Amino acid sequence: MESQKLNKHYRDDERLHKIGDKIRFYRTVKGLTQAELAQECGDKDWSQISRMERGLVNFTVSYLFLLAKILDVPVEKFLED
């Protein structure tokens, strides 16, 4: 396997965009605005959610679990192709 030669700053932009689309989908299903979801996540800055939904934030696995819990969605749903 050719080494990825990437380190922990590794970004998978394609995946981040797909996850972002799913965050937007499940947020709207839940009937939350970006500001409301940000607040639930403890983020004062609603634009954090906006950036995430556009695949611009390489957020942590812990944060993904937090989103899944707040949006009442199994975390695996965010990772489906």
Next chain:
Amino acid sequence: MESQKLNKHYRDDERLHKIGDKIRFYRTVKGLTQAELAQECGDKDWSQISRMERGLVNFTVSYLFLLAKILDVPVEKFLED
């Protein structure tokens, strides 16, 4: 839903420990040492993998996809309870 009052530095240590156990499991199934997996991930420092396996690193979703690709495991497997 009582706001989590946590922000993007949010850590889910319980989950991180569970994921760490799975990284160790699938790494050993693949027959890689921590140093070999670290190298495949582009990390010069094998202790990064050691810390991850002990649930001490709140790594990114992109890095989780990288681990899944290198260990030939569907990413969902790392998130199962």
